[in-house]
Amino acid sequence: QTLTTGQYDLVSYAIAGACFALFAYFLHSWRSASEVGVRYRPAVLAGMCIAGVATASYVVLVIRWDTGFTLSDGVYVPGEPARATLYPRYTDWTVTVPLLTAELLAVCSLAGARARRTRFTTMAAAFLMIVTGFLGSQVVAQGRSTSGLVVWGVISSVFYLYLYLALVGAVRASRSSMSPEAFTSLRNASIVLLGTFGVYPLVYAVPVFVDVTPSWFVGMQLAYSAADVLAKVGFGVLIHKVAKLRTAEDV
Amino acid sequence: QTLTTGQYDLVSYAIAGACFALFAYFLHSWRSASEVGVRYRPAVLAGMCIAGVATASYVVLVIRWDTGFTLSDGVYVPGEPARATLYPRYTDWTVTVPLLTAELLAVCSLAGARARRTRFTTMAAAFLMIVTGFLGSQVVAQGRSTSGLVVWGVISSVFYLYLYLALVGAVRASRSSMSPEAFTSLRNASIVLLGTFGVYPLVYAVPVFVDVTPSWFVGMQLAYSAADVLAKVGFGVLIHKVAKLRTAEDV
Ligand SMILES: CC1=C(/C=C/C(C)=C/C=C/C(C)=C/C=O)C(C)(C)CCC1
Numbered sequence: 001q002t003l004t005t006g007q008y009d010l011v012s013y014a015i016a017g018a019c020f021a022l023f024a025y026f027l028h029s030w031r032s033a034s035e036v037g038v039r040y041r042p043a044v045l046a047g048m049c050i051a052g053v054a055t056a057s058y059v060v061l062v063i064r065w066d067t068g069f070t071l072s073d074g075v076y077v078p079g080e081p082a083r084a085t086l087y088p089r090y091t092d093w094t095v096t097v098p099l100l101t102a103e104l105l106a107v108c109s110l111a112g113a114r115a116r117r118t119r120f121t122t123m124a125a126a127f128l129m130i131v132t133g134f135l136g137s138q139v140v141a142q143g144r145s146t147s148g149l150v151v152w153g154v155i156s157s158v159f160y161l162y163l164y165l166a167l168v169g170a171v172r173a174s175r176s177s178m179s180p181e182a183f184t185s186l187r188n189a190s191i192v193l194l195g196t197f198g199v200y201p202l203v204y205a206v207p208v209f210v211d212v213t214p215s216w217f218v219g220m221q222l223a224y225s226a227a228d229v230l231a232k233v234g235f236g237v238l239i240h241k242v243a244k245l246r247t248a249e250d251v
Numbered sequence: 252q253t254l255t256t257g258q259y260d261l262v263s264y265a266i267a268g269a270c271f272a273l274f275a276y277f278l279h280s281w282r283s284a285s286e287v288g289v290r291y292r293p294a295v296l297a298g299m300c301i302a303g304v305a306t307a308s309y310v311v312l313v314i315r316w317d318t319g320f321t322l323s324d325g326v327y328v329p330g331e332p333a334r335a336t337l338y339p340r341y342t343d344w345t346v347t348v349p350l351l352t353a354e355l356l357a358v359c360s361l362a363g364a365r366a367r368r369t370r371f372t373t374m375a376a377a378f379l380m381i382v383t384g385f386l387g388s389q390v391v392a393q394g395r396s397t398s399g400l401v402v403w404g405v406i407s408s409v410f411y412l413y414l415y416l417a418l419v420g421a422v423r424a425s426r427s428s429m430s431p432e433a434f435t436s437l438r439n440a441s442i443v444l445l446g447t448f449g450v451y452p453l454v455y456a457v458p459v460f461v462d463v464t465p466s467w468f469v470g471m472q473l474a475y476s477a478a479d480v481l482a483k484v485g486f487g488v489l490i491h492k493v494a495k496l497r498t499a500e501d502v
C-alpha cells in the first residue's frame with residue numbers, strides 16, 4: 001500500500017509532534033517532582049517514567065517511519081520497517097498503561113491493604129489487557145484474521161472492563177478525603193484517562209469492519225498519536241495539579 | 252532456522268518491552284534514591300546501576316534482533332547478527348547478578364566482618380556462576396556439545412548452590428532486627444529473586460534435552476526477558492520498599 005506525500009507527511013508530523021510533547025512533559029516532571037510532597041511523589045515519578053518510556057518509543061517510531069518508506073514516482077512505497085509502525089506502540093503501552101493506573105491511584109486515598117490490592121490488580125489487568133490485545137492485533141495471522149481479532153479483543157475487553165470499574169471505584173471513594181478543588185481535578189484527570197481509553201479499542205476494531213485503505217491507516221496513526229499525548233501529558237498535568245493541591249492541604 | 256512473522260514479532264515485543272520496563276525502573280531509581288536514608292542508599296544505587304546496564308544491554312539486543320533477520324517469502328531468515336541474541340545476555344548478568352546480591356545484602360542486617368565476608372563471597376560466587384555458565388553455553392563448541400553444557404553447567408551450579416544458601420542465611424539472620432512489615436517485604440523480595448534464579452538454569456538446560464526448534468528458541472527468549480524484568484524490576488521495587496521502611500524505623 002502506497003501513501004501520497006500528503007498522507008506520509010501528515011503522519012510524520014503527528015508522530016514527531018507526539019514525541020516532542022512527551023519529551024517536554026518528561027523534562028517538566030523530572031524537574032518539578034520535588035515540588036510535590038513525599039506522599040504524592042510516586043504519582044509524579046510514575047508520570048516521569050511514563051513520559052521517558054513513551055518518548056523513547058516515539059523516537060523509534062519516527063525512525064521506522066523515516067526509513068520504512070521510499071519515495072518513487074511521487075508516492076511513498078512501504079518497505080520492511082514499515083511493518084513495524086503500529087505494533088511497537090503495544091510495547092510502550094505494556095509498560096505505560098500499568099504505570100498510568102499507578103499514577104492515578106497514587107493521588108487517590110485508598111489506604112493500607114485495600115490500596116495495595118487495588119494497585120496490584122489494576123496494574124495486572126492493564127498489563128494483560130495490552131498483551132492479549134497485542135496477540136490479536138499482530139501475532140495471530142499478522143492481525144489479518146477477523147476471528148483472531150475478535151476473540152482476543154473480547155478477552156482484552158474483559159480486563160478493560162475490570163480496570164474501568166476498579167478505577168472509577170477508587171476515584172469515587174476518594175471524594176471525602178480531599179478538598180472539592182482537588183477532587184474536581186482528580187475527576188477531570190480520570191475522565192481524560194478513561195475517555196482516551198475508549199479510542200484504542202475503536203482503532204483496534206477498524207480492520208474488523210473495513211478494509212484498511214491508506215486513508216484508514218493514516219487515520220489510525222493520527223488517532224493513536226493524539227490519544228497517547230492526551231492520556232499521558234493531559235492526564236499527567238491534571239494529576240500533577242491534584243498532587244500539588246493535596247500536598248498543600250496536608251500541611 | 253527461520254521464524255514466522257508471529258514468532259518474530261512476539262520476541263521483538265518481549266525484548267523491547269523488557270527494555271522499556273528496565274528503563275522506567277532506571278529513571279525511577281535515579282530520581283527516588285534520595286527518599287531513602289544514607290544507610291540503605293547503596294541498595295537503591297545498586298538497583299539503579301543494574302537497571303542502567305540492563306537497559307543498555309537490551310538496547311543492543313533490540314538492535315541485533317532488528318538487523319539479524321530478513322523477511323523473505325513471508326518468513327524471517329536469520330543472518331549473522333542473529334547468532335548474538337542469546338549470549339550477550341550473559342555479559343549483562345556477569346555485572347548485574349553480583350550487583351543483585353549486593354542490593355539484597357544492603358538491606359539485610361549482617362554487621363561488620365560477617366557482612367563484608369558474605370558480600371564478597373556471594374558477589375564472587377555470582378560472578379563465577381555466570382562466567383562458567385557462559386563457557387558451557389557459548390564458548391565450548393558454540394554451545395552445541397552436550398557434554399560441554401553438562402560439565403560447565405554442573406560447575407556453575409556449585410556456585411549457584413553456595414549463593415542460594417548464603418543469601419537465604421543472610422535474610423533469615425535479619426529477621427529480628429526489623430519490623431515484621433519490613434521483613435515481609437524482604438522475604439518477598441528474596442522469594443522473587445531466588446525464584447527467578449530457577450528460570451535461568453532451566454533455559455540453559457533446554458539444548459541438553461531437546462532439539463532447539465524455532466518454538467523453543469522463541470520460548471527461551473521470552474523466558475529470559477520475563478525473568479530479567481522480574482529479577483531486576485520486581486525485586487528492585489520490593490527492596491526499595493524495605494529500604495524506605497527501614498529508613499523510617501531507624502529515625
Ligand atoms: C479494550 C481493548 C484494548 C484496549 C487498549 C487500551 C485501553 C489502551 C490504552 C492505552 C493507553 C492509555 C496508552 C497511553 O498512552 C486493546 C488492547 C486495543 C485491544 C482491544 C480491546
Ligand SMILES: CC1=C(/C=C/C(C)=C/C=C/C(C)=C/C=O)C(C)(C)CCC1
Pocket residue numbers: 344347348351380381383384385403404405407408411447448449451452455478479480482483
Ligand atoms: C545455575 C546455572 C546458571 C544460573 C544462572 C542464573 C541464576 C542467572 C541469573 C540471572 C539473573 C538473576 C539475571 C538478572 O536479571 C547458568 C549460568 C544459566 C548456567 C547453568 C547453571
